[in-house]
Amino acid sequence: MRILVTGAAGYVGGHLINSLLQDERFADYEILGIDNFSVGKKENYDLIRKNGRVTLEYGDICDSGIKEFLKDVEIVYHLAAISGVAACNKYPELALRVNVGGTLNLLEQAVKSDVEYFIYPSSAAVYGEIEEELARENLPLNPLNKYGAMKASCEALCRGYYNSHGLGTIVLRFTNIYGVGTYPKWRTAVTNFIKRALSGENLIVHGSGEQKRDFIHIDDVVEVYKFIIKPQAKGGIFNAGSGYVASIREVAETVLEIAKREGKEIGIDFVKPRESKERTFGYDISKLRSLGFESRFDLKKGVEKTFKDVKRIIKKGYEEFQREI
Ligand SMILES: NC(=O)c1ccc[n+]([C@@H]2O[C@H](COP(=O)([O-])OP(=O)(O)OC[C@H]3O[C@@H](n4cnc5c(N)ncnc54)[C@H](O)[C@@H]3O)[C@@H](O)[C@H]2O)c1
Incomplete structure (x- = not known):
């Protein structure tokens, strides 16, 4: 097979x-x-x-x-x-x-x-x-x-x-x-925020940051x-999806909170929106759940893990990271 x-x-x-x-x-x-x-x-x-x-x-x-x-x-x-x-x-x-x-x-x-x-x-x-x-x-x-x-x-x-x-x-x-897969996708919000936070740069949010998504x-x-x-x-x-809906602002704040613990005092810069409309929607995952699936990562836990992973990649290099996971 x-x-x-x-x-x-x-x-x-x-x-x-x-x-x-x-x-x-x-x-x-x-x-x-x-x-x-x-x-x-x-x-x-x-x-x-x-x-x-x-x-x-x-x-x-x-x-x-x-x-x-x-x-x-x-x-x-x-x-x-x-x-x-x-x-x-x-x-x-x-x-x-x-x-x-x-x-x-x-x-x-x-x-x-x-x-x-x-x-x-x-x-x-x-x-x-x-x-x-x-x-x-x-x-x-x-x-x-x-x-x-x-x-x-x-x-x-x-x-x-x-x-x-x-x-x-x-x-x-x-x-x-989000998170580190076979390689980190730096352009996605969570990984990009973390990378910026680790290099002491403010996080960039397009628009109000109030648009919500399931991550x-x-x-x-x-x-x-x-x-x-x-x-x-x-x-x-x-x-x-995970069933955890959050705004981009909440994602950024979660990253800031972890960064603060790591001694990085940074903030958020709000810049002009990428899309003309700021769309928000929640995600109904009851059909997947009805088969018995439950996600293991809420946003906080997932961002914490991604933060650790990105830190390891920056510190040890990507090959070493892959060998260890
Ligand atoms: N990453 C996300 O957030 C996300 C969300 C929803 C759906 N998806 C879907 O999941 C799938 C995988 O996404 P991903 O993030 O791993 O994308 P990715 O771009 O990292 O991986 C796609 C892979 O396909 C390969 N590829 C491209 N054209 C090919 C071809 N003609 N023949 C053989 N290989 C080819 C690329 O080299 C690449 O390695 C895609 O269909 C994507 O649209 C991804």
């Missing part, structure tokens, strides 16, 4: 592989990770803890040769993508080819190879602007950007393959992921990926 992880050198991919390798429930699986190294770098990929059960190879999800990687595969974690709003805005045609075309290619081959579970990471970006206070899975999709629109298209493809071929697709709509720690994210392998989840779409 095998598991295929596409985008294995990415922020989530490598972290997921490390976690699968350490988890008893997946002890009988061989794990194959593929990436084309366009974003995730070979150096990160090399840091994935290797043992006899994992193979890491170059592979492009847009190639027809992808079928070679699907032999004997029971679970596909399809994480390869041009990820994020900015990248999809900058390279829309490439993003369409990889995100939608690559997903179609993989779904097609997954059916031919009798894959049991096909896990697709979607995003809260599919909701876009909503009237309701809580984003629930049954709301109509209203993406505000190309990234969200492509996620919505891939969700529809997954649904189509479930309906027409019985492929066990499961869509996870993740909210804002999920990367360690919870990999738990969701493993937890969701259940027959009753097939064909399903799940909001995947």
Whole structure:
């Protein structure tokens, strides 16, 4: 039995592989990770803890040769993508080819190879602007950007393959992921705040900071990926958040509090907003909870862990950090 992880050198991919390798429930699986190294770098990929059960190879999800990687595969974690709003805005045609075309290619081959579970990471970006206070899975999709629109298209493809071929697709709509994964994403709010705090710089908040989001720690994210392998989840779409909603200002204040304990007296600089509207919405994760999932990290605990992790990376270097976790 095998598991295929596409985008294995990415922020989530490598972290997921490390976690699968350490988890008893997946002890009988061989794990194959593929990436084309366009974003995730070979150096990160090399840091994935290797043992006899994992193979890491170059592979492009847009190639027809992808079928070679699907032999004997029971679970596909399809994480390869041009990820994020900015990248999809900058390279829309490439993003369409990889995100939608690559997903179609993989779904097609997954059916031919009798894959049991096909896990697709979607995003809260599919909701876009909503009237309701809580984003629930049954709301109509209203993406505000190309990234969200492509996620919505891939969700529809997954649904189509479930309906027409019985492929066990499961869509996870993740909210804002933070923490150190295979590598730190410095552009995300939490990690960026921590890095600035550690170098004694004020934190920068765009707009009033009152816009609220659900934040999920990367360690919870990999738990969701493993937890969701259940027959009753097939064909399903799940909001995947922590259930802890916080404003950006609260996130910044949490970082300031920890920084203060570390002797860093800094503040917050409010600058002009990035988006014309400051959108706020809560995230209903009751569907995921009804299957029994509970996140382990509230915001405070998750930020504390991320702070420690970033400090270790800055002090010891990234390779040493990866060896120790
Ligand atoms: N990180 C988040 O906050 C977040 C939130 C919601 C959903 N997601 C989704 O989760 C998935 C993984 O996200 P991530 O943060 O790890 O992104 P990432 O950019 O770190 O990783 C994606 C990986 O895919 C690889 N890749 C790109 N094109 C490829 C191709 N044609 N063939 C093979 N590999 C290719 C890249 O080299 C990279 O290593 C993406 O679909 C993303 O949209 C992420």
